[in-house]
Amino acid sequence: MATAANVSASASGNTTTGEDATARAASKRYEGLVTVRTKAIKGKGAWYWAHLEPILVRSTDTGLPKAVKLRCALCDAVFSASNPSRTASEHLKRGTCPNFSSSSSPSPHPRPISSLPPPPPRSSSPQPPPSSRKRSASGAGAGAGGSSSPPFQISPLALVDPSSYPPPQPQPQQLLPPPPHQQLVLSGGKEDLGALAMLEDSVKKLKSPKASPGPALTKPQVDMAMALLADWVYExxxxxxxxxxxxxxLRGFLHQVGLPPVSPRELAGPRLDSRFDDARADSDVRLRDARFFQLASHGWKTTDSIVTLAANLPNGTTVFRNAVFAHGGRAPSKYAEEILWEAVAELCSGGPFQRCVGIVADRFKNKALRDLENGHQWMINLPCQLQAFRSLVKDFSRDLPLFPSVAANCSKLAIFFNSNSPARALLHKYQLQEFDHSGLLRAPPQSEPSANFDPIFAMLQDIMANSRPLQSVVLDDDYKAGFHDDSDAREISEIISDMRFWNELEAAVSLVKLVNSMAAEMEAERPLVGQCLPLWDELRSKVREWCSKFGFDQGFADKVLDKRFKKNYHPAWSAAFILDPFYLLKDTSGKYLPPFKCLSPEQEKDVDKLITRLVLREEAHIALMELMKWRSEGLDPLYAQAVQVKQLDPMTGKMRIANRQSSRLVWETYLSEFKSLGKVAARLIFLHATSSGFKCNASLIRWATAAHGRSRLAMDRAQKMIFVAANAKLERREFLNEEERDAELFAGAADDDVLNEAYVDASSV
Structure with missing residues (x-):
């Protein structure tokens, strides 16, 4: 039994020894084939190794290597690795492999230049390759007679099989035989690599032309794409x-997406003409369909700009009509009157001028509005309320005692820290700690505050935002030591340490933001004339809350606000407020009646006077009788509730009127018994209270100014382009230009209570 066990153990040991030997042989064979294939792929071996891959087969029992196979990378077939050359001939050349073709066979020569890795990026001091550096290091000190290696070397481009030619015979005069692997050095340096790759790519394409990567665009698709591209340029x-x-x-991009090149002359020529004709025809149709309209004129308040003329239609849409280049300063009143009346005549297209119900413009002191209204009793010419709110900010800055003192103290702070190097360095230090960036404090030019309040407000905001760094500076020991004997520095410290200054600064900034926020909301919503009285009442209520919050005398603020209100008030505000069913109030009996109780006695008289002026003389008494009936009976509750339906605006999160046209449509349909009053109401309710619509961006103003005066053709193209762009934007209700949208995109969220945290440690200042 012992003998049998010994024999069994001996046999097992022999088997293990045999498996180990087989595994070692297979591994050695596999490593040799991998080495051969690696050299071949680098261009130093047979061509077929690009398609044949050695694989190591392992035993399922022991996991040891037991054999080496060749796998075809094209069809995944497996062969014996005993004779790779014969395998390649039988499987590849004879067509046994279904995925192999003669065109896919690589050249049996060194690897093409196109398969080499791209050259390293260029630098001001190119470094030699590692191999060159090694040779240089090993040959250091050899003397000037040593040969230097070229800066780079590449394999020669071989387009034919050199084995088909006999090897060259050495010449008798040749002293040294050429090196076995002579490499080609291109005369153009590394820049030749790209050109050489292009050459080889061209040869490959000629040898085996390939089909296009995908189907080309059809002509309708190309036409549609070009039309959209042109519209984007115009708009x-x-x-x-x-x-x-x-x-x-850009031409390369168009070629890549399958579009033909775009000619700038075609964009500014035939294509622009065609697009303008389409837009003009569409606007003409809209104007003809409307029974009446309101002329809106924007741009009179600025210099070196463009005055736009558009028509507000009863259905709520706006049609752009014309642009006037007011280059060189504000236009005189008589010139403005002529421009406005010419626009009215053009929009009426030879019909009765009564189609133009009125004008809204952004110039308060323009005598033209009053003269046109006095000469045509059917017209309602209104000043723009958006401009009124912006002018109210200037009124506050000029008439409220708060603003001059705050502006003066902020100006002292800005001038001191901007001009004093040690103080500026300390401020920058704490700015970096607070904001991760530093900079100068904004300071307005030395001019009257009432001339242009925007730079002053920017300074106030800047000082307010830097409240914490400024307070840290005056607490710094270096500041106390360095400016101990400086009277200006002591005054600056007193200002920054005074809590009253920061309270007044916050109050001034808060008031300006209050008015500007309402103006921005007004610009986005474009309120109608019936909303003017509620808007001013809302503003008055917010200003009173501001006075209560910051402890200011309400009388001063009300005086400034009432002055601006009277300057812009128009009797049409009161009349539209009374006739608009949206503002009807439900009384104790369940009726929905006009809000006469919200008007002052003077405003009630304005309603009567305006209605009698807007109707024919023989219809005046009828209109007043219908007004009394409207005052006593009002509107059916169901219709009144339908008109006053509101819905949530997903953009702003506020409740808005669901259908702004309901107020006018009720008068034209359900309230048809009011013959005279209904005509006045329908023509009065839809009027806009702001002139803003299409806004010219800075690029357009520069472009139009450059074209102005050059030639008639340049002016004609500018007018057409503005017309196309304006009507497209008004149709999409885009009332902000590109600069304002970019500012909203990049601007961070404003923190209204930015000073609250700064006040935490203010008591220690």
């Missing part, structure tokens, strides 16, 4: 340069 209105379409990068 950008100067922000996109037509000359940019000559840029090679």
């Amino acid at each position: 950008s209105c100067g922000a996109v340069s037509m000359a940019a379409f000559s840029h090679p990068k």
